[in-house]
Amino acid sequence: MTNNLFDISGKVAIVTGGNGGIGLGIATGLANAGANIVIAARDDDKTSTALKSLSKIPVRSVGLHVDVQDEGSVAKAVESTMKQFGRIDILVNNAGINNRKQPQEFSSTEWNEVMDINLKGAFFCAREVYPHMVKCGGGKIINIGSMTSTFGLDFAAVYAASKGGIVQLAKSQSIAWAKDNIQVNCILPGWIKTELTSRLQFTKPERYSLINERIPAGRWGEPEDFAGIAVFLASPASGYVTGIAIPIDGGYTAF
Numbered sequence: 001m002t003n004n005l006f007d008i009s010g011k012v013a014i015v016t017g018g019n020g021g022i023g024l025g026i027a028t029g030l031a032n033a034g035a036n037i038v039i040a041a042r043d044d045d046k047t048s049t050a051l052k053s054l055s056k057i058p059v060r061s062v063g064l065h066v067d068v069q070d071e072g073s074v075a076k077a078v079e080s081t082m083k084q085f086g087r088i089d090i091l092v093n094n095a096g097i098n099n100r101k102q103p104q105e106f107s108s109t110e111w112n113e114v115m116d117i118n119l120k121g122a123f124f125c126a127r128e129v130y131p132h133m134v135k136c137g138g139g140k141i142i143n144i145g146s147m148t149s150t151f152g153l154d155f156a157a158v159y160a161a162s163k164g165g166i167v168q169l170a171k172s173q174s175i176a177w178a179k180d181n182i183q184v185n186c187i188l189p190g191w192i193k194t195e196l197t198s199r200l201q202f203t204k205p206e207r208y209s210l211i212n213e214r215i216p217a218g219r220w221g222e223p224e225d226f227a228g229i230a231v232f233l234a235s236p237a238s239g240y241v242t243g244i245a246i247p248i249d250g251g252y253t254a255f
């Protein structure tokens, strides 16, 4: 047993959507703390670029082509991780999309796409890694929610439903799997500069200014702001922490 509560060296972490944005910020943080990284995402070019940046860190990082809404694809990725590394200790359910429009404008296809990637994908990934974590004597599952896990946004109703769902999913899994020494927690990002939000300043300039004024920290978050919380939730330091959702938002929800 290490004396360093934050030591995750030798552990194996799957990060869905880890080829950019918050996911890459988390993957980099976990790698710097010693974990081997599996980037699971669809865009292979983005994954290659992410792997280049991770190659500066002395751990093993690999990329897998995965579509989280496809249970066969998820099962294959988990099998491939087991073949390559022999264990899975950490799962970060970060893959996500948004579709911004008013609630009455969503088709069932659009509802399905957001829910399938953001919520069903997280369910598939957790279900597939579960038996392997049990064999390892425990594990850590970290779901990426949102501020819309707790409050609504007029232009993101389906996204908010998926992000509320991912927190409730984590709570139930945390109870069911506590006996297996698997902790399941959520991170709720505030307004973070990534591809997902880059268009907001052009599509909704008034909203963008309001957001800027409301963030007590005085700035939008960066993907690197997620390294610390991810290492905490992935490490022995959080051994008695499960079923919770932590905002990382520069104080936005406190205001």
Ligand code: NDP
Pocket (backbone or CB within 6 Å): 016, 017, 018, 019, 020, 021, 022, 023, 040, 041, 042, 043, 044, 046, 066, 067, 068, 069, 093, 094, 095, 096, 097, 117, 144, 145, 146, 147, 188, 189, 190, 191, 192, 193, 194, 195, 196, 197
């Ligand atoms: P990005 O768009 O940069 O990252 C999303 C990632 O998800 C991409 O790397 C994408 O990779 C991956 N992804 C999307 N669909 C799938 C799929 N079907 N299968 C596998 N991977 C998929 O945005 P962010 O970094 O901002 O978002 C990361 C998470 O943080 C999301 O869950 C998002 O909802 C959440 N979040 C972000 C906030 C922000 O302000 N940016 C605020 C609150 C929450 P690829 O295209 O290669 O598949």
